[in-house]
Amino acid sequence: MIDKNELIGFIAAVCTTFAFLPQVIKVWKTKQTKDLSLRMYTIMFIGICLWFVYGLRINSLSIILANIVTGVLVFTILVFIFRGKNGK
């Protein structure tokens, strides 16, 4: 039997991890990023890197894996924002 609390936590983690995927698809298709906050994605990426380090230090595979996925998605958005700024 799966603990009900941990099931809620797991679905929550899946949502907040993969939420960035539709934004990645949107910027990939449109190449439009001017409404996106560079500061937001920079701070988010720093936070995700720190979560990854935290996960390594406390040996939590869930934290490590979740933050690799979110890190890749957020980094992809950052690349598109930078390309958009340089293309201006």
Add this chain to the structure above:
Amino acid sequence: MIDKNELIGFIAAVCTTFAFLPQVIKVWKTKQTKDLSLRMYTIMFIGICLWFVYGLRINSLSIILANIVTGVLVFTILVFIFRGKNGK
């Protein structure tokens, strides 16, 4: 003495919680949201609500408070995206 791991985790949590603030400020000032993914913020908001419920059920004040802050920020962005869509 603060545990070094928990300090890293705390700074990580502050980053990933307040990262949304510059995006809120940006949409508040510009009212431009067309590059933002409605799906991203919808899924993120559902995830944050579930984290909040998880925090209540396991009695974690940190999870409850962090997700109230992120929830308010993400909800504000959602309101601006909806306003933008209706204004078209």
